[in-house]
């Protein structure tokens with residue numbers, strides 16, 4: 001099994017959209033407006049030359065992570081992890097951890113010294129994952145229903 005991580009390209013967008021919707025437990029019907037909206041969002045991320053990393057097993061995308069600069073007060077200037085999604089059948093096998101480590105290492109190489117992210121308060125899986133990874137939980141400051149996590153490099 002060969003595992004790679006590389007920057008995403010435009011032609012990855014439909015596959016990454018599918019990963020995101022399935023990881024969220026949603027329907028990934030390519031003809032739905034929901035699918036189109038998410039695909040457009042990812043394409044815009046690439047248009048803005050933001051960082052999108054895709055993880056592949058034997059050249060097939062199974063996970064991705066998007067990151068940009070934070071404008072979230074008081075964490076302005078941090079690397080902001082926007083999306084981190086692993087295909088359901090590949091979850092719990094260390095891929096998310098490996099992809100996040102790669103992303104943070106790359107951001108550190110670009111001069112960032114810390115990262116921030118928000119996750120839904122009821123997303124127990126993600127909250128356990130981030131805590132185990134070493135992120136610090138901030139119960140205040142977040143938008144309603146969301147928890148903020150930060151990590152220093």
Ligand SMILES: CC(C)(COP(=O)(O)OP(=O)(O)OC[C@H]1O[C@@H](n2cnc3c(N)ncnc32)[C@H](O)[C@@H]1OP(=O)(O)O)[C@@H](O)C(=O)NCCC(=O)NCCS
Pocket residue numbers: 023024083084085086087090091092093094095096097098118119120123124125126128129132133
């Ligand atoms: C959250 C997510 C990105 C984690 O990726 P993953 O590949 O499943 O997680 P990993 O297998 O790399 O787990 C890394 C560590 O976190 C722990 N962990 C992961 N999920 C966990 C859970 N549900 N409960 C407890 N610990 C968990 C693992 O035990 C592992 O610990 P270790 O380092 O001691 O071995 C992935 O499960 C996912 O895509 N979830 C759905 C979408 C989502 O919620 N994304 C985040 C939105 S902010």
